[in-house]
Amino acid sequence: MDAPAHDSQQPLSPADERGMRLALDQAHNALLVGEVPVGAVIVRATPEGPQLIATGYNRPITTHDPTAHAEIVALRHAAALLGNYRLPECELYVTLEPCAMCAMALMHARFKRVVFGAPDPKTGAAGSVLDLFAQAQLNHQTQVLGGVMADACGTLLRDFFAERRRQRRQERAASMWMPGPEGPVIPTGEALELHLPGLDEEDDD
Numbered sequence: 001m002d003a004p005a006h007d008s009q010q011p012l013s014p015a016d017e018r019g020m021r022l023a024l025d026q027a028h029n030a031l032l033v034g035e036v037p038v039g040a041v042i043v044r045a046t047p048e049g050p051q052l053i054a055t056g057y058n059r060p061i062t063t064h065d066p067t068a069h070a071e072i073v074a075l076r077h078a079a080a081l082l083g084n085y086r087l088p089e090c091e092l093y094v095t096l097e098p099c100a101m102c103a104m105a106l107m108h109a110r111f112k113r114v115v116f117g118a119p120d121p122k123t124g125a126a127g128s129v130l131d132l133f134a135q136a137q138l139n140h141q142t143q144v145l146g147g148v149m150a151d152a153c154g155t156l157l158r159d160f161f162a163e164r165r166r167q168r169r170q171e172r173a174a175s176m177w178m179p180g181p182e183g184p185v186i187p188t189g190e191a192l193e194l195h196l197p198g199l200d201e202e203d204d205d
């Protein structure tokens with residue numbers, strides 16, 4: 001990855017750990033409604049110290065909205081709360097590396113900093129697939145730190161996909177033996193799909 005990554009040998013700053021724990025709580029909310037577990041929170045710098053101003057979790061399926069990634073949900077709440085489409089004193093914590101849509105939305109909003117957990121080798125736009133945050137030609141530069149509590153964030157996603165694959169296998173196995181309109185369906189020479197462990201889903205957020 002090109003984006004600066006948190007060195008697991010170095011202690012995390014208490015503020016970053018607190019932010020990512022809150023984002024993980026949001027990821028659990030996504031899990032509870034059957035969405036891919038990604039969560040985000042937005043923290044704003046104030047004279048009294050950092051203030052949590054918005055939360056969001058991934059919900060494209062439940063809201064029929066392909067843009068409803070955790071970052072966008074939190075971003076819309078924060079902008080509405082502050083009555084401003086620009087949020088230059090804000091930092092966003094998200095459990096998965098932002099995609100290109102979210103990375104650009106955060107830069108349009110002039111975010112000061114983005115901290116993410118697990119890398120996303122499929123759509124990550126902070127160093128995994130491309131690195132929009134490193135484009136010096138773009139008019140706003142947002143600092144980025146990746147790999148913060150990456151194990152906890154990634155495990156939540158891997159467990160979710162493993163469980164979903166298990167359920168699909170079970171459904172397929174059950175449907176093979178459900179009697180169809182012309183009697184029982186007898187599988188003949190059907191090839192079983194192979195599933196590899198890890199983040200190998202096609203539609204994983």
Ligand SMILES: [Zn+2]
Nearest residue numbers: 069098099102
């Ligand atoms: Zn996104």
